[in-house]
Amino acid sequence: MIFSLIIYASQTASQSEQSALRFTRNALQQGHTFHRIFFYGDTVTSMSNLKITSRDEIDITDQWLELAKETDLDLVVCIAAAVKRGILDQQESKRHQKSAANLKEGFCLSGLGQLADAIIHSDRVITFGN
Amino acid sequence: MVTQKKLLLIFRNPPFSSSANRDNLDIALACSAFDIPVSLLFLNDAVLQLHKNQQSHLLEQKDLTKTLNALEMYDIDQCYVIDEHLARYQLSKDDLILNCHSLAREKLASFIHDFDVVINL
């Protein structure tokens, strides 16, 4: 079965992103595939490479990247949600004449069209939110 | 050939409380541009988002009314509210900026049942 996920939650305020990650791991283990993981709303603030995770905590963002390395997950961060919250890739940084880019490598900024495309091409779309 | 899926977006928040209603509307516009048939359901406090005479400039916020009024241009004309939720705020359909279908609360379950994908922000 082809899944896509919408993650709409703040990493600091809820467990939802963790639930989504566990769901993804288990579905992959069962042989299912993922068309896309779409990060929307406050979730996008987690994708800053300026974020510091204390040493006794697990950085979920890094866990996504590790999983993506093994399984080719398409991790898309909503561009409108991201720039509004100060999460910029090189291109957006340049476009808006900012001094730096901070989107964590491995994630890609793109529009809501990617969510529409995920709805069209997935058997199941599951939302994890808070 | 990909079969066409019917998408329902559920709104649950009053105006100005969070970005959820705007985020949900943006999904509606994007999906409609991809020819996905979109319906909108405004539950409970979200009916207040449709109330006429809002003056968002007093809060220095952007108004969703313009976007809501533009929905028809995107061929999104399937908007639903629940009778009982309107009544709770002493609203009638005439108080709303959109032309909405009203549903009895008892019909909600079978209404949702008919969709293929539901996003509930």
Next chain:
Amino acid sequence: MTSSTLHIINKAASNSQLYRDCLDSLHDDDGVIFIESAVYTACGAEPEMFSNFNITAYALKTDILARGIQDKISEKITVVDDGEFVELCCLYKKSVSWF
């Protein structure tokens, strides 16, 4: 494969409006799964609020164990592990998340 909906709820039952909306949305043969803070709703007499509905109620084992409430889960609840949660999402035609 069922044509029904899996309702995924992740807040405790003190969020009464959320639960009322979820209850109003339940169709015959739908499923409800309690995850995250909603696993507390699987305890004791709480599941009674779903007893008028012809649905199956599940709760996610990992979230139950994490909260140490495994002895308090009502027998009306089917406890599922993470893999079974994925299977439920395949079994039901679609999901609606309540948060």
